[in-house]
Amino acid sequence: MQSKHRFVLDEPEVPFELTVLYEDTNIIVVDKPHFLATTPRGMWYRQTALVRLRERLGEPQITPAHRLDRLTAGVVLFVRNPELRGAYQMLFQNHQVKKTYECLAPAKSIVRPQTGTVERLDSPSVFPLKRRSHIVKHRGRLQAYEIPGAVNAETVIELGETDGNIAAPGYRRYILRPKTGKTHQLRVHMNSLGLPIKGDDLYPEITQPDYTDFSNPLQLVARSMSFIDPVSHDPRTFVSQVPLG
Known part of the structure; x- marks a missing residue:
């Protein structure tokens, strides 16, 4: 069977760790570093949070409940139980997740x-x-x-x-x-507002990125995420430890 994602042979390695903040039988919450894409896209395949998690845990069914931009760091929620994917994705679609950046x-x-x-x-x-x-x-x-x-x-x-x-x-x-x-x-x-985020390569002007240079990350972090778990009905709050500056 042909893979849905193409393999990238010359993909730059992102030299930052993907930290697991929390996991149970249903979900995995990670602290995504800057420069690591959430899912495969374009030139990125293995250097993504999704593929790193799947390979590390040996669970090819893991899927994201939402996404962060590649250049944005912080809290990302993945679902490890395919039957519950929709329940967690609906939290984001229905704006039931409180997010702070x-x-x-x-x-x-x-x-x-x-x-x-x-x-x-x-x-x-x-x-x-x-x-x-x-x-x-x-x-x-x-x-x-x-x-x-x-x-x-x-x-x-x-x-x-x-x-x-x-x-x-x-x-x-x-x-x-x-x-x-x-x-x-x-x-x-x-x-x-005249306050472009430090390290932004798109706003106000597009600059040509060097995909092997990891020295100037976008200074934007998804700092916290809170929601009521749709399965356990427990309140959940997760906080990123990725530093700014």
Whole structure:
């Protein structure tokens, strides 16, 4: 039988470990490093979280309940019991998963976006704020972009705690709470405010990546994920340990 994924012979090895945060008979929760794709796509096959898990555990039936961009690190949920795949995927489709992201972006005043709205949630303070817009992403086009239209993307953005562990002058931590899940939503929303995420190779401008260079990761981490388990009905919370900066 022909494999559904093609094998890649010259695939660069991602030199970061995939850490398992939790596992039981139904699910596996991992802390995905930067540069590791969630599933096979394009030039990536073995250097993906899915294939690493399947090979490590000898369980070819493992499947993701959702995905993170290759350049985004953090918490990812996999389902090891195929019969329960739909139950866990529906958590994400029905927006029943509370997700928090953390990023590094410029420590400066925001700019007015060209479209959409910005609502200050604790006026007159700028943050926290709610960014709402209409985001589109076309196949074959690397960047997503915003156009006038009915809102389909919403993110609450807060200032993160400042500490001495960030070796990036001119940057600070931001906490991002997406209410929707459009492709590149957080990167697009931050860029639209004049605060592009550190290490972003698509926003505001596309830069040609060197797939063998792992020295400048996108400073965006899916920091935490919380939901009610659809099988056990227990509350679940998982937190990424991937550092920023």
